[in-house]
Amino acid sequence: MSSLPKYLTKRKQGFYAVMEIPKALRPAFDMKPRFLQSLETRDQKLAERRLPIIVTRWKDQIEKAKGNEGKPTGILWEVMQWRKNIEETPDGAAREVVETLAYEWVEKLAEQKGVPAAQEATGILFYDIQPLQPHIEPWAATITHLDAKTQSLQKLAVTDLCAYFKTNAKIDKTTVKEYLSYLKTDKNLSDKTITIRLSSMRSFIRYMDEQFHTDHLPLFTIKALTRTTTAKTTKQRAWIPFAAQDVSKLYEAALSKRKPDYALADLIAFGAYTGCRIEELAQLKAEHFTESSFKVEDSKTAAGIREVPLHPALSDLVKRLTEQSEGGFLLEGSDEGSFGKRSDALGKRFGKLKTSLGFGPQHVFHSIRKTVVSQLEQAGVNENTTADIVGHDKPRITYGLYSSGASLKQKAEALSQVTYGGSLGNPA
Structure with a gap:
């Protein structure tokens, strides 16, 4: 099982938020050694999403107990102290002296921290910014x-x-x-x-x-x-799909590095044969898989919660990763990512890889998702079936509101038409 993020703990009843209270501040909290609150869920992903709200509130309480609430820090604290001195000094010679000293401090600040910091301080001190x-x-x-x-x-x-x-x-x-x-x-x-x-x-x-x-x-x-912007410039800046051969090129490049990046190659293969979003892949666990499909149980949209057929090219990969996972996540990830995203580190490594191969900012990991959709469209797959595979809202209200969606067999037949050259999904 993967390690839990900071401030999160698991008990028999589910997940809890926990934070130690500094010893010096415990008298302000009835001598409690720590904050502890149930997140009211047994699902780790949901617990991680609820965690920051509670932790932020606890940190605010600790800052209040320290008596530091709302106080500026660092250079800003010094600027505000000088500003206070100027404002509290009566007009006249005394105030001129304080302002002169403040200007001298700003000059030193420019030498130590640079001109932009000094300009900002000057604005706060003398121009009512x-x-x-x-x-x-x-x-x-x-x-x-x-x-x-x-x-x-x-x-x-x-x-x-x-x-x-x-x-x-x-x-x-x-x-x-x-x-x-x-x-x-x-x-x-x-x-x-x-x-x-x-x-x-x-x-x-x-x-x-x-x-x-x-x-x-x-x-x-x-x-x-x-x-x-115009439609033309918007299209120029939009993410665009990789060609199928380029996805294979990315996969092979991850494996041919001096130190092969197997985890990144696995991620690319999964994306290429599923059309899943990168964080959806990072959240997959062995328990989500059957012999013929897997379930996406957490997504950025309601339509993203879905069952995806397992492409034949992924069978051996899933078997290997399931054996290695010991019940945890299938793909490598970090619980320390921004907003609890496990895919952050892999996403950055993908960015470096595609840049090294000459792909620009319009090509990102999400472009592989577009590659899958492009192949499905070019194969003549019904748009509603494609939406069910990749987790998009249905384009028309009748299917979107009333239909239970394409069958797993229909989705499997459609997804089987997604193909790539080289060794993609089947490493030697």
């Missing part, structure tokens, strides 16, 4: 009427926002769009998740606008999610 991080806790006090889970999620969204912008001076129409694009491409968040986050951001920005008489709220709108 507001750092965002110190205002997270005062804003959070305005949403205490919400349930604990919602508070934690909103605070997470705002904390990420403040880490990106740092001050309100950097917020404008262009940077807001860039930030939302960053959430979509770098953070890999869906439009739905970003829209939810926008609600939290607007709450925080509204608070800042009211406190400091600024006018940034109109920039944080749903319209900011809309790409202002």
